[in-house]
Amino acid sequence: MSNEGLRGKTALITGASSGIGADFARQLAALGCRIILVARREEKLQALQKEIHDRYGTPAETVAMDLSAPNAPQKLFDRLKAQNLAVDVLINNAGYAVYGEFHHMEWERCRQMLELDVVALSHLTRLFAADMVRCSSGYILLVASTGAFQPTPLYAAYAAAKSYVLYFGEALHHELRPSGVGVTVLCPGVTRTEFFDVAGQEMTAFQRMTAMDSADVARIGIRSMLVKRSCVVPGWINTAIAWFTPLMPRQFMAGMAARMMK
C-alpha cells in the first residue's frame, strides 16, 4: 500500500482525542482513510469526527473507551467485527506518563499507565495483526519515545514501558515482514501536546527549546510507516540523542537523563 493506496482503507487510531493521535487522524483522513477514533473523552472525539468530515469528507467513527479497563482491547475488536469493519492501519498511540520518584507514586495510576502503554498496546496488536497477516497486508505503528533508549530517572516506569514498545515493535517488524504486514516504531522526543500536563511535570528549558509540533511528528510517523521502516526518531536533535545513547555506558546516560528531567 502506498500513499495513494490508503484511499478507502480503514485506520484505527488510539489516543485520538488530542496531541499526536489527533494529528494522525487528520493526516490519514486527508489521505482518504476511513477513520476510527478511540479515547476516553467522547466530546473531543466527536469534535474531531466533525472536523474530519467537514474538511476531508471522509467517514469517521468514534469509540469512547478506557483502553486500560479489563479486556477493553478485546471488546473494541469484537465491536468492530460486529460492524464488519476491517482495520488496515492500526496506530497504537494512546499512552501517558506519570512523572516523579517511583516510590512516591500512586500505585493505581502507575498500574493503569502500564496497562495502557504496554498491555493494551500488545493486546490490540495481537488481535489486529492476525487479521492483517491473513490478508497479507496492513500497517501497524507503535508509538514509543526517545525515553525508550535509556533508563530515565523520574520517568522510570514510563521509560521502561516505552523500551518494551521499542523492542516489541522491532521484533514484530521482522516476524511480520514476510507476510507483507509493516510494523513501525515511532520514537518522539518532546512534543507540544497535553502529555506534560497529564504527567504532572513542568517542562524544563531544554524540553521547551527542543519541543516539536505534534503534526510534524505524526507526518514523520506516517511517512515511515508507509515505507515500512522498523523505527523512526523524529527531529535531528532526537535522532542525534538516539544515535549517541547506545554508545555510552547506561548508568552515565541515566545520570544525564536525570539532569535533563529536572
Ligand SMILES: NC(=O)c1ccc[n+]([C@@H]2O[C@H](COP(=O)([O-])OP(=O)(O)OC[C@H]3O[C@@H](n4cnc5c(N)ncnc54)[C@H](OP(=O)(O)O)[C@@H]3O)[C@@H](O)[C@H]2O)c1
Ligand atoms: N508529547 C511528548 O512529549 C511525547 C514524547 C514521547 C512519546 N509520547 C507518546 O506519544 C503518545 C501520544 O501522546 P501525546 O503526546 O499526544 O499526549 P496527549 O495529548 O496527552 O494524548 C494522549 C492520548 O491518549 C489517550 N488516552 C489516555 N489514557 C487513555 C486510556 N486509558 N484509554 C484510551 N485512551 C487514553 C488520551 O485521550 P483521553 O484522555 O480522552 O482518553 C489522548 O488522546 C503517547 O503514547 C506518549 O507516550 C509523547
